[in-house]
Amino acid sequence: xxxxxxxxxxxxWGDNLDAPLRLAIVGRPDYLTLEYLAxxxxxxxxxxxxxxxxxxxxxxxxxVLGRLAPIFSHLPKLxxxxxxxxxxxxxxxxxxxxxxxxxxxxxxxxAVVSGDDLMPRLDELIAAGHEFNHxxxxxxxxxxxxxxxxxxxxxxxxxxxxxxxxxxxxxxxGRVADASLTxxxxxxxxxxxxxxxxxxxIAAATVAGHLIECGAQVTGGLWINADDSLxxxxxxxxxADIVEDGTFSIxxxxxxxxxxxxxxxxxxxxxxxxDPAKYYxxxxxxxFTTVKLxxxxxxxxxxxxxxxxxxxxxxxxxxxYRDGFMAAGTLVIAGPHAVExxxxxxxxxxxxxxxxxxxxxxxxxxILGAGATAQGILKADHDPPEVVLRIxxxxxxxxxIERFTKEFAPLVTAxxxxxxxxTTGRPPIREVFAYWPALIAKSAVTPVVSLV
Numbered sequence: 001x002x003x004x005x006x007x008x009x010x011x012x013w014g015d016n017l018d019a020p021l022r023l024a025i026v027g028r029p030d031y032l033t034l035e036y037l038a039x040x041x042x043x044x045x046x047x048x049x050x051x052x053x054x055x056x057x058x059x060x061x062x063x064v065l066g067r068l069a070p071i072f073s074h075l076p077k078l079x080x081x082x083x084x085x086x087x088x089x090x091x092x093x094x095x096x097x098x099x100x101x102x103x104x105x106x107x108x109x110x111a112v113v114s115g116d117d118l119m120p121r122l123d124e125l126i127a128a129g130h131e132f133n134h135x136x137x138x139x140x141x142x143x144x145x146x147x148x149x150x151x152x153x154x155x156x157x158x159x160x161x162x163x164x165x166x167x168x169x170x171x172x173x174g175r176v177a178d179a180s181l182t183x184x185x186x187x188x189x190x191x192x193x194x195x196x197x198x199x200x201x202i203a204a205a206t207v208a209g210h211l212i213e214c215g216a217q218v219t220g221g222l223w224i225n226a227d228d229s230l231x232x233x234x235x236x237x238x239x240a241d242i243v244e245d246g247t248f249s250i251x252x253x254x255x256x257x258x259x260x261x262x263x264x265x266x267x268x269x270x271x272x273x274x275d276p277a278k279y280y281x282x283x284x285x286x287x288f289t290t291v292k293l294x295x296x297x298x299x300x301x302x303x304x305x306x307x308x309x310x311x312x313x314x315x316x317x318x319x320x321y322r323d324g325f326m327a328a329g330t331l332v333i334a335g336p337h338a339v340e341x342x343x344x345x346x347x348x349x350x351x352x353x354x355x356x357x358x359x360x361x362x363x364x365x366x367i368l369g370a371g372a373t374a375q376g377i378l379k380a381d382h383d384p385p386e387v388v389l390r391i392x393x394x395x396x397x398x399x400x401i402e403r404f405t406k407e408f409a410p411l412v413t414a415x416x417x418x419x420x421x422x423t424t425g426r427p428p429i430r431e432v433f434a435y436w437p438a439l440i441a442k443s444a445v446t447p448v449v450s451l452v
Contacts, residue, residue: 001243001244001245002189002190002243002244003241003242003243003244004030004031004185004186004189004190004241004242005027005028005029005030005031005239005240005241005242006029006030006031006032006033006182006185006186006208006212006239006240006242007023007024007027007029007031007032007033007212007237007238007239007240008023008032008033008034008035008181008182008212008213008215008237008238008240009021009022009023009024009032009033009034009064009215009237010033010034010035010036010060010064010082010215011035011213011214011215011216011217012035012036012038012214012215013036013037013038013041013058013060014060015215016215016216017060017063017064017067019215019216019237020032020034020064020067020068020237021064021067021068021071022236022237022253022256023236023237023239023253024068024071024075024078025071025075026236026253026254026255026256027236027237027239027252027253028075029078029239030077030078030079030185030189031078031079031080031081031185032068032078032079032080032081033080033081033082033181033182033185033212033213034061034064034080034081034082034083034084035082035083035178035181035213035214035215036058036060036061036082036083036084036086037058037083037086037175037178039318039320039435039437040320040433040435041058041086042086042087042150042152042175042318042320043149043150043320043321043433044433045057045058045086045087045088045150046087046119046149046150046320047149048087049087049088050149053088053091054088054091055088055091056086056087056088056091057084057085057086057087057088057089057091057092057095058084058085058086058092059095060084061082061084061092061096061172062092062095062096062099065080065096065099065100065170066099066102066103068080069099069100069103069104069105070103072103072105072108073105078169079164079168079169079170079171079185080169080170080171081160081170081171081173081181081184081185082170082171082172082173082181083172083173083174083175083176083178083181084172085112085113085114085172085173085174086174086175087117087150087152087174089112089113089114089172089173089174090112090114090452092172093110093112093172093452094452096110096170096172097110097452108169108170109166109167109168109169109170109451110168110169110170110171110172110451110452111163111164111166111168111170111171111172111449111450111451111452112163112171112172112173112448112449112450112451112452113155113159113160113163113171113172113173113174113176113447113448113449114173114174114447114448114450115153115155115159115174115445115446115447115448116152116153116154116155116173116174116175116176116445116447117150117151117152117174117175118151118152118153118317118440118445119148119149119150119151119152122145122148122151123145125440125444126141126142126145128444130440130441130444132151132317132319132436132438132439132440133438133439134436134437134438135437135438135439136437141319141436141438144321144436147321147322147323148319148320148321148436149320149321149322149433150318150319150320151317151318151319151320152174152175152317152318152319153175153315153316153317153440153445154175154176154177154281154282154315154316154317154318155173155174155175155176155177155180155282155315155445155447156176156177156180156183156194156281156282156283157176157180157181157183157184157187157194157202157282157283158184158187158194158283158447159173159176159184159447159448159449160173160176160180160181160183160184160185160188161184161187161188162447162449163184163449164184164185164188165188166449166451167451168451171184175318177281177282177283177316178209178210178213179205179206179207179208179209179210179213179281179283180206180209180281180282180283181209181213182205182206182208182209182212182213182240183202183205183206183209183281183283186201186205186208186242187202187205190244192205194283194284199284199308199311200246200306200307200308201245201246202283202284202308203246203284203285203286203287203306203307203308203309204246204247204248204303204305204306204307205242205246205248206279206281206283206284206286206306207269207286207288207291207303207305207306208240208242208248208250208303208306209240210268210269210271210279210286211238211240211250211265211268211269211303212238212239212240212250214268214271215237215238216232216235216236216237216238216258217267217268217271218238218250218260218264218265218267218268219235219236219237219238219252219256219258219259219260219264220232220235220257220258220259220260220264221235221258222267223259223263223264223267224263224267225263226259230257230258230259231257231258232257232258233257234256234257235256235257235258236252236253236256236257236258237252237253237256238250238251238252238260239251239252239253246306247302247303247304248302248303249296249300249301249302249303250265250300250301250303251299251300251301252299259299260299260300260301261295261299261301262293262295262301265293265301265303266293269288269291270288273288276288276289277289277309278309280312280316282312282315282316282442283311284308284309284310284311285308285309285310285311285312286306286307286308286309287306287307287308287309288306290305290306290307291303291304291305291306292304292305312442313441313442313443314439314440314441314442315439315440315441315442315445316437316438316439317437317438317439317440318435318437319435319436319437319438320433320434320435320436321433321434321436322431322432322433322434323394323432323433323434324361324394324395324396324397324431324432325394325395325396325397325398325401325429325430325431325432326392326393326394326395326401326429326430326432327392327393327401327404327405327427327428327429327430328390328391328392328393328427329390329391329392329405329408329426329427330368330388330389330390330391330421331345331388331389331408331411331412331415331419331420331421331422332386332387332388332389332419332420332421333345333386333387333388333389333416333418333419333420334385334386334418334420335385335386335417335418336383337383338369338383338384338385338386338387338418339367339369339370339380339383339384339387341416341417341418341419342367342370342387342389343367344416345389345411345415345416345419346365346367346389346391348411348415349391349407349408349411350363350365352407352410353403353404353407356403358400358403358404359400360393360394360395360400360401360404361394361395361396362393362394362395363391363392363393363394364391364392364393365389365390365391366389366390367387367388367389367390368387368388368389368390369384369386369387369388370384370387372390386418388421394432398429401429402429405426405427405429406426408422408426408427409422409426
């Protein structure tokens with residue numbers, strides 16, 4: 001049966017810049033996907049675009065494309081699908097076109113998928129009865145409407161298929177669901193539709209997309225049994241070899257570090273999954289409980305199952321809104337009784353702020369080295385020789401946060417013995433963007449596909 005080889009060279013904005021090039025050269029995929037967007041990344045990009053209409057996309061992609069361009073002549077059939085467009089996919093496409101021209105590859109067709117950005121239509125949609133109720137609290141979006149900076153629907157794979165049908169070699173999208181970056185090429189290559197007939201195949205491809213979407217997490221990164229033998233410094237990024245019937249194998253390029261086995265694949269399969277029987281995507285509700293894994297050879301796991309459990313008539317909407325300011329600072333506390341001295345230092349710190357008349361909407365104190373990462377689960381079995389005291393504050397008032405940042409330095413000389421590590425100046429103040437998940441009827445959203 002027909003097969004398609006899809007590799008993912010990026011799991012988030014900030015991932016290894018060398019990985020896409022190595023994956024393309026050594027892994028030789030038919031499609032290279034690059035996944036850049038997290039929920040709040042969109043709010044950051046929205047603020048950037050508001051300041052400069054030429055930005056608002058994942059700029060790392062342009063660097064990656066510049067490094068990939070010289071090898072296109074050796075891999076003429078390689079296609080790229082990425083959501084690097086973020087809040088400004090057309091500007092991203094324009095920058096990509098310029099890079100390709102400079103590299104002598106102006107003939108590469110680029111398509112843009114847009115229509116996910118609901119911000120320009122938000123008031124119109126609310127007036128039409130779309131309340132965008134918070135998925136957890138049920139509160140209507142109108143309660144924080146004035147603070148909203150971005151609102152994007154998670155589009156699915158169909159517009160990617162449409163872009164590929166137009167002849168695109170590079171598809172740049174806005175907010176498209178992570179797994180859909182893989183589902184789109186598979187559906188295009190095999191002629192799958194998004195109706196009842198092919199829904200199980202779409203679900204299986206969704207499993208494949210979910211497994212490779214986080215890059216090296218499925219090839220040994222964060223594996224519970226990882227050790228030095230894995231050579232994570234040269235970790236290979238994942239490849240999904242998908243067959244027309246929906247079955248597939250997960251592997252990595254030969255000779256690279258990392259590992260692909262039952263454990264690495266199982267760990268990624270359950271990553272960010274609430275109900276394994278109902279993994280919601282714009283394309284299908286996938287049932288992960290039907291998935292079966294089998295190691296067929298070293299660093300290769302065959303995957304079967306992954307069936308459909310329905311389809312929704314809604315898109316998830318990722319909304320971000322301004323929620324005040326925050327800052328976090330650290331101090332090192334060394335010497336005997338470090339944990340207790342860190343607790344006392346935090347108490348002194350907070351007392352000084354209270355005496356100065358400052359209160360905060362939220363505060364968080366943690367002692368790194370004493371089990372703070374998983375409080376109540378990980379515990380220090382001895383008195384560590386040093387710990388890191390970290391204190392964070394959030395408040396609507398920037399002035400309150402600014403005063404908070406000024407209380408770290410005094411502890412270096414007016415705190416407890418062994419207080420050190422204050423060498424980088426006052427903690428920076430950051431604006432807080434909070435996350436508001438909601439749903440909208442698919443009928444209210446129209447994906448737009450165009451060749452650039």
